[in-house]
Amino acid sequence: MIQIEKVTKTYENEKALHGISLSVGKGSIYGLLGTNGAGKTTLLKILAGIYRPDEGNVKVDNQPIYENVKLKEKVVFISDNLYFFPQATIEQMAAYYRSFYPSWNEERYQTMQKVFQINPKRKLQRLSKGMQRQAAFWLSLSAMPEVLILDEPIDGLDPVMRQKIKNLLFQDVADRELTVVISSHNLREIEDICDHVGIMHRGNIVVEKDLDDLKSDTHKIQAAFSSEEQEQRILEQLTVLHQEKRGSVLLVIAKGQKEAVEHIVHSSKPLVFDLLPLTLEEIFIYEMGGIGYEIENILL
Numbered sequence: 001m002i003q004i005e006k007v008t009k010t011y012e013n014e015k016a017l018h019g020i021s022l023s024v025g026k027g028s029i030y031g032l033l034g035t036n037g038a039g040k041t042t043l044l045k046i047l048a049g050i051y052r053p054d055e056g057n058v059k060v061d062n063q064p065i066y067e068n069v070k071l072k073e074k075v076v077f078i079s080d081n082l083y084f085f086p087q088a089t090i091e092q093m094a095a096y097y098r099s100f101y102p103s104w105n106e107e108r109y110q111t112m113q114k115v116f117q118i119n120p121k122r123k124l125q126r127l128s129k130g131m132q133r134q135a136a137f138w139l140s141l142s143a144m145p146e147v148l149i150l151d152e153p154i155d156g157l158d159p160v161m162r163q164k165i166k167n168l169l170f171q172d173v174a175d176r177e178l179t180v181v182i183s184s185h186n187l188r189e190i191e192d193i194c195d196h197v198g199i200m201h202r203g204n205i206v207v208e209k210d211l212d213d214l215k216s217d218t219h220k221i222q223a224a225f226s227s228e229e230q231e232q233r234i235l236e237q238l239t240v241l242h243q244e245k246r247g248s249v250l251l252v253i254a255k256g257q258k259e260a261v262e263h264i265v266h267s268s269k270p271l272v273f274d275l276l277p278l279t280l281e282e283i284f285i286y287e288m289g290g291i292g293y294e295i296e297n298i299l300l
């Protein structure tokens with residue numbers, strides 16, 4: 001659905017993107033994480049067709065997005081700095097969206113008032129920041145886009161509203177294969193929502209992964225053995241990302257399929273053995289440790 005190929009962007013003298021490539025399949029939710037100033041907003045604005053890349057290609061449905069009005073009718077971008085017409089009410093903004101997006105769904109717009117519970121006659125600029133975000137989702141989801149681009153969208157919302165919006169997104173992904181690209185500073189939030197994750201740092205994507213693969217392929221092992229030799233034998237057979245000793249217990253983060261890892265550890269008859277789940281944050285910390293990035297500074 002989305003192909004980004006070797007995209008670069010320089011502002012005045014500052015290179016914001018250094019040849020980014022990534023692709024997002026139809027019906028996927030792609031999470032973009034990264035440090036402040038990594039280039040996330042720049043990349044999302046290029047993907048939305050707002051900025052032209054200096055080099056490289058950005059295609060949605062195999063067509064270039066920049067200056068492609070027809071294609072932009074299928075793409076909605078919710079910016080971190082929301083923009084509404086001055087003095088406009090929700091109703092007036094809805095009239096604009098209705099005229100711009102041919103796929104606008106009036107019934108959905110009316111039904112979603114029950115979810116958001118904001119009077120559509122209210123002026124947007126007089127709403128709280130969180131309510132303005134809700135209104136942006138209300139309008140955007142009523143436009144029934146094929147691609148939804150979200151720049152830190154959830155951060156100002158209360159926990160109940162976050163959950164409601166996540167559910168609406170999941171419903172659209174499941175029912176009509178909506179494709180979502182979402183940037184955030186919150187790895188736990190991304191972990192709940194996305195099936196793919198990319199981490200940006202200084203204009204590059206430094207790690208990109210499918211979350212299911214990642215989770216089924218990395219394990220935390222706690223084990224104790226009767227001798228140092230046995231312990232050493234295990235460590236030699238496993239693909240170890242990290243290891244440490246806590247008293248007599250060995251803690252290992254290892255890559256590989258669960259059954260294979262279990263088989264290796266059991267073959268040395270451990271005195272104690274537990275295979276524990278890892279959080280996404282832990283996986284990235286260990287993966288990135290190998291590449292030499294200080295992931296703790298990248299993930300907030």
Ligand SMILES: Nc1ncnc2c1ncn2[C@@H]1O[C@H](COP(=O)(O)OP(=O)(O)OP(=O)(O)O)[C@@H](O)[C@H]1O
Binds near residue numbers: 011016038040043
């Ligand atoms: N309009 C602009 N003019 C000049 N430089 C810009 C402009 N917009 C962004 N930059 C620079 O480009 C780089 C990437 O910025 P961008 O806003 O894309 O990062 P980000 O990953 O979204 O950051 P954050 O997480 O802080 O929102 C930064 O160094 C920033 O200073």
